[in-house]
Amino acid sequence: MKRLLTAEFIKIQWRLIAVLIFIALIADISLASSNWGMLSAVYEPSWPNYLMYIINLHTAFFFPLLSGTIAGLICLYEHRSGGWKQLLATPYSRSSIYLAKYAVLLCMLAIIQVLFMAAEIGSGMVAGVTGSIDWTFLVSSAVLGWIGILPLAAIQLWFSTRFKNFGIAFSINVVCVLLNIVFSGLPSALGMWFPFTLPFYTMMPQGTPFSPRVQEWSLYAMVVLSFVFYFTLGQSMFRKKSLAS
Template identity: 25%
Template sequence: MMFRVLAADFLKIRRKAIWFLIFLGPFGVIALQGANYMLRYDYLMKKYAADPWGAFLGNVQYLLPVTLLLGIAIIASMVANIEHQMNSWKQLLALPITRASVFSAKFTLCMLMLFVSCLLLGIGIIGLGLGLKLGTDVPLADIVKLSFYPFIASFPILALQLWLSSTMRNQAFPLTVGILGGVVSIYAPKMPDWFLWKLPWLTNEAGKPEYSVAAGLAAGMVIFAIGLIHFTRRDVN
């Protein structure tokens, strides 16, 4: 049942600006890093001559968490706001489908679009790295981790933003929460490990990025479950 709702949601966003944002996020990160290297190419290549790919990926990683968190807030809001703008929540929930299927489909839709964005980011990283002549020994495993680990670790934020956006007609509050979360995340590496907006940075006391990914999955499931229960029991205008 959820897949039928998901197919309908894809049709609803077919000609929406949301697809532009999916491409804009990774393009912006790659473009900024490309400009950084073009302006200081000789200096950076000399400074990081021992590991040019590692330094390049490290620079990219500084841009990812904030970009990802802001993107999550905007995408979740746009997906939920389609129903708000069309005043179609009541009609949608009156159909012979469960509310759980509706909420799960919205969450899955957001996940798939963000997955595409992360995939484009990985491709862009490889392309830019080769274009900058960082070497032909491309660290594919590190690029995959850099592209997808922050995304998985940010599941709690995605679940929270979709929950707020789906249950509030006025998107000002969900977007404010998302924007503030993105801004605060700049200082998140100094926060305790339980701080949700720190997870996409993949930093923790153990020094293992996989711990942040696992914590993101676990916390994401919990927040998704809470949001799902609330959505199924609440009247949505």
């Protein structure tokens, strides 16, 4: 397993992924900072309200979009020149190969969350947000957002292994991210059935003007059950994958 993980990390297009993450974080910061002046005139210019706004942008758009894009890039090498045939002909089991790719994807998403925390703090200070930072919330929000994206990452990796054309998986991802505008506005009991909303519900703070209505027990039950379902389904389909594809 260690060799598989090492091989996957070596194949990653680090420069491209770094650029994509940088662009997404800059977009997060720019949108939040540009509108913060208007929002702070209506709402208290406190850290909870600022974090609510920037987390809203991150979880509804950029985080799931990055997850799908990185999942596609993790599989891009194998989709070229018969790479799948070579990889699946190795002595490693298909389950181990799939698990290694998923583990790498989760590592990348964890890195994104750490960088996003730094971006939250830095941009908030520049924007002149008042009060003290709730460090417990800041860290727990990032961790819960990472947990909330586990089912979605499983779906996106499944699509990425299934579709040889990177554009198809990416287009599906973009359409679903845009649908988040509708589903993320619903109470969690309804919206959580759409996997793209799960990181939004788990990461957003409560008690702020635009906080989603969350039913925690049902939400986290959905995260666990949907993760098990989508990962098991994706891994099962991968085990049946043709060597020629």
